[in-house]
Amino acid sequence: xxxxxxxxxxxxxxxxxxxxxxxxxxxxxxxxxxxxxxxxxxxxxxxxxxxxxxxxxxxxxxxxxxxxxxxxxxxxxxxxxxxxxxxxxxxxxxxxxxxxxxxxxxxxxxxxxxxxxxxxxxxxxxxxxxxxxxxxxxxxxxxxxxxxxxxxxxxxxxxxxxxxxxxxxxxxxxxxxxxxxxxxxxxxxxxxxxxxxxxxxxxxxxxxxxxxxxxxxxxxxxxxxxxxxxxxxxxxxxxxxxxxxxxxxxxxxxxxxxxxxxxxxxxxxxxxxxxxxxxxxxxxxxxxxxxxxxxxxxxxxxxxxxxxxxxxxxxxxxxxxxxxxxxxxxxxxxxxxxxxxxxxxxxxxxxxxxxxxxxxxxxxxxxxxxxxxxxxxxxxxxxxxxxxxxxxxxxxxxxxxxxxxxxxxxxxxxxxxxxxxxx
Amino acid sequence: xxxxxxxxxxxxxxxxxxxxxxxxxxxxxxxxxxxxxxxxxxxxxxxxxxxxxxxxxxxxxxxxxxxxxxxxxxxxxxxxxxxxxxxxxxxxxxxxxxxxxxxxxxxxxxxxxxxxxxxxxxxxxxxxxxxxxxxxxxxxxxxxxxxxxxxxxxxxxxxxxxxxxxxxxxxxxxxxxxxxxxxxxxxxxxxxxxxxxxxxxxxxxxxxxxxxxxxxxxxxxxxxxxxxxxxxxxxxxxxxxxxxxxxxxxxxxxxxxxxxxxxxxxxxxxxxxxxxxxxxxxxxxxxxxxxxxxxxxxxxxxxxxxxxxxxxxxxxxxxxxxxxxxxxxxxxxxxx
Numbered sequence: 001x002x003x004x005x006x007x008x009x010x011x012x013x014x015x016x017x018x019x020x021x022x023x024x025x026x027x028x029x030x031x032x033x034x035x036x037x038x039x040x041x042x043x044x045x046x047x048x049x050x051x052x053x054x055x056x057x058x059x060x061x062x063x064x065x066x067x068x069x070x071x072x073x074x075x076x077x078x079x080x081x082x083x084x085x086x087x088x089x090x091x092x093x094x095x096x097x098x099x100x101x102x103x104x105x106x107x108x109x110x111x112x113x114x115x116x117x118x119x120x121x122x123x124x125x126x127x128x129x130x131x132x133x134x135x136x137x138x139x140x141x142x143x144x145x146x147x148x149x150x151x152x153x154x155x156x157x158x159x160x161x162x163x164x165x166x167x168x169x170x171x172x173x174x175x176x177x178x179x180x181x182x183x184x185x186x187x188x189x190x191x192x193x194x195x196x197x198x199x200x201x202x203x204x205x206x207x208x209x210x211x212x213x214x215x216x217x218x219x220x221x222x223x224x225x226x227x228x229x230x231x232x233x234x235x236x237x238x239x240x241x242x243x244x245x246x247x248x249x250x251x252x253x254x255x256x257x258x259x260x261x262x263x264x265x266x267x268x269x270x271x272x273x274x275x276x277x278x279x280x281x282x283x284x285x286x287x288x289x290x291x292x293x294x295x296x297x298x299x300x301x302x303x304x305x306x307x308x309x310x311x312x313x314x315x316x317x318x319x320x321x322x323x324x325x326x327x328x329x330x331x332x333x334x335x336x337x338x339x340x341x342x343x344x345x346x347x348x349x350x351x352x353x354x355x356x357x358x359x360x361x362x363x364x365x366x367x368x369x370x371x372x373x374x375x376x377x378x379x380x381x382x383x384x385x386x387x388x389x390x391x392x393x394x395x396x397x398x399x400x401x402x403x404x405x406x407x408x409x410x411x412x413x414x415x416x417x418x419x420x421x422x423x
Numbered sequence: 424x425x426x427x428x429x430x431x432x433x434x435x436x437x438x439x440x441x442x443x444x445x446x447x448x449x450x451x452x453x454x455x456x457x458x459x460x461x462x463x464x465x466x467x468x469x470x471x472x473x474x475x476x477x478x479x480x481x482x483x484x485x486x487x488x489x490x491x492x493x494x495x496x497x498x499x500x501x502x503x504x505x506x507x508x509x510x511x512x513x514x515x516x517x518x519x520x521x522x523x524x525x526x527x528x529x530x531x532x533x534x535x536x537x538x539x540x541x542x543x544x545x546x547x548x549x550x551x552x553x554x555x556x557x558x559x560x561x562x563x564x565x566x567x568x569x570x571x572x573x574x575x576x577x578x579x580x581x582x583x584x585x586x587x588x589x590x591x592x593x594x595x596x597x598x599x600x601x602x603x604x605x606x607x608x609x610x611x612x613x614x615x616x617x618x619x620x621x622x623x624x625x626x627x628x629x630x631x632x633x634x635x636x637x638x639x640x641x642x643x644x645x646x647x648x649x650x651x652x653x654x655x656x657x658x659x660x661x662x663x664x665x666x667x668x669x670x671x672x673x674x675x676x677x678x679x680x681x682x683x684x685x686x687x688x689x690x691x692x693x694x695x696x697x698x699x700x701x702x703x704x705x706x707x708x709x710x711x712x713x714x715x716x717x718x719x720x721x722x723x724x725x726x727x728x729x730x731x732x733x734x735x736x737x738x739x740x741x742x743x744x745x746x747x748x749x750x751x752x753x754x755x756x757x758x759x
Contacts, residue, residue, distance in 0.1 A: 287648075291620070
């Protein structure tokens with residue numbers, strides 16, 4: 001199937017030439033690069049990158065997912081299965097995902113040196129250790145800012161499920177903070193029932209007229225921002241159906257699974273297709289101190305169907321080439337099985353799965369020892385992963401945001417990307 | 424000596440060294456079979472506690488049953504298989520290896536006359552097998568994983584219990600579903616954690632056949648954190664109505680097994696965050712009249728055919744044998 005965003009149409013080739021010509025002419029400056037002309041912007045918009053984070057809340061067991069150790073003292077009852085990438089095995093709880101592992105990659109050598117939920121969540125989604133009095137932006141805010149499209153009125157940082165506005169953008173500002181969604185259009189985004197379409201149009205025309213007249217004499221940066229916000233809100237109202245997952249056909253709901261996570265995955269596809277730069281969906285809960293195996297059986301059965309369907313759809317629709325997908329948790333789970341058939345918190349040797357964008361399909365980075373108790377090759381941490389996500393989006397992870405004239409590094413300067421994972 | 428549950432005491436604690444999962448006496452009382460997290464089976468000789476261990480399934484063994492003739496032991500694996508083994512021998516080799524279910528085989532039981540073996544699994548099915556490993560019948564009707572199976576000791580009936588707290592009664596000869604007992608108290612759905620929890624972990628029928636006891640857990644305020652308590656739910660066999668609930672007062676854990684003893688007393692093995700307990704209930708009372716705390720935590724229990732001894736499987740790598748009668752002499756529990 002042809003890629004919708006990196007297709008080789010004549011129009012695209014011409015535009016790309018124009019874009020490269022302008023680059024050599026020095027129209028784009030370093031770092032994140034301000035887009036100098038609408039023509040360049042148009043090309044980059046076609047190359048729009050996106051991010052999907054699947055957050056396995058509570059701490060997914062790496063042994064029951066991406067780094068199984070069957071028939072060892074820590075292995076537990078599940079077996080490993082072959083995946084679509086020869087030589088790569090994952091846990092038998094993920095048979096449908098296994099069929100897509102030729103499109104995905106694994107990092108099996110994470111040591112975040114942390115076993116606390118809150119700190120782990122911060123590490124993995126902010127790319128740094130949490131410190132009192134210091135605020136950094138969430139990967140969603142960074143993505144929304146760095147991958148922002150001026151022609152798209154939709155918010156850039158969506159969190160599913162949820163229902164409120166997050167305070168997770170730090171110095172990037174509230175525009176890039178997360179908005180929680182539950183598969184329905186945003187509240188108050190519909191035209192009031194007692195306002196006809198015709199009257200609404202007339203009302204807007206009048207507003208536009210007065211606004212234009214005002215701008216002729218008293219235009220300022222503030223009024224421009226106000227006008228832009230209003231226009232964005234108006235366009236968002238026109239696109240409110242993007243957030244309504246019930247608009248998807250019944251067969252799609254069936255394919256993804258009729259449980260909440262299935263619905264959220266389907267909604268994520270819908271949002272990514274509509275150009276939203278960052279979507280995070282969560283699946284709960286993996287904090288299995290008790291009956292780890294029963295609960296992973298239940299949870300991953302649900303995850304596997306929906307996630308594999310989503311990866312398959314993103315691939316078939318050409319979106320995976322431009323969409324970074326990361327399956328993460330706050331940490332992994334202990335190799336040691338406790339007395340209640342549970343596994344506890346473990347940040348010493350665990351894994352994430354990622355793919356799409358510039359991630360090398362089928363790659364396996366790093367290694368743990370025979371029974372998964374320590375990393376023995378290519379140790380990385382959350383800072384390195386954060387750099388890697390940005391690199392996979394074609395961003396310079398060592399670049400900075402210009403915030404009021406002050407450079408703010410996008411990622412922890414003390415870490416760096418896993419270069420061998422980037423194609 | 425005679426049964427005296429208040430005098431129950433540990434007489435043997437045999438060390439395997441790896442966490443023990445399941446245990447089952449052979450019907451002749453010569454051996455105890457156990458499974459452990461190291462993927463082996465163990466056969467313990469009751470006379471002297473000597474052990475033979477051998478690799479078994481490609482995964483853990485969740486349940487064990489022995490045919491009444493004492494010649495064949497059957498194991499249920501998390502590798503979807505059941506395996507028939509000879510009881511004797513230094514290195515037992517499988518007699519029959521059967522791909523029994525799609526997913527774990529969680530439970531086994533053997534009909535009193537040895538003619539049928541029942542298995543229950545994660546495919547929500549119950550299956551009946553003959554002593555040669557041939558499939559006799561498949562029973563469909565559960566909507567969640569089958570956690571336990573139990574042949575009626577006198578009638579041609581089978582009971583199967585699932586995660587959702589449903590107990591189906593089947594007519595063995597026809598495979599017809601006769602009725603369903605709903606032990607809803609033994610199932611929890613925790614919306615915040617997104618998990619189903621509990622299930623019918625075991626069943627037993629009183630000697631006169633009047634009371635069906637189902638065991639599991641309740642008060643699961645935090646399933647992922649093991650905050651729950653053991654519970655027996657009793658049903659009146661004749662009309663299927665719930666008789667009473669028997670909670671393990673103040674004990675945290677899962678009720679893994681329940682048995683009726685020869686004097687009518689129910690014994691329940693509880694293990695979990697609160698440790699290991701043998702709880703003793705009079706069948707018509709809701710509170711246990713006696714409880715014995717054991718070391719570590721319990722994961723399974725088996726009643727010896729003499730009716731005086733119980734074996735318990737423990738996470739600390741030990742198998743413990745307790746006698747439910749007064750001590751013969753004041754000597755400490757033997758350690759090996």
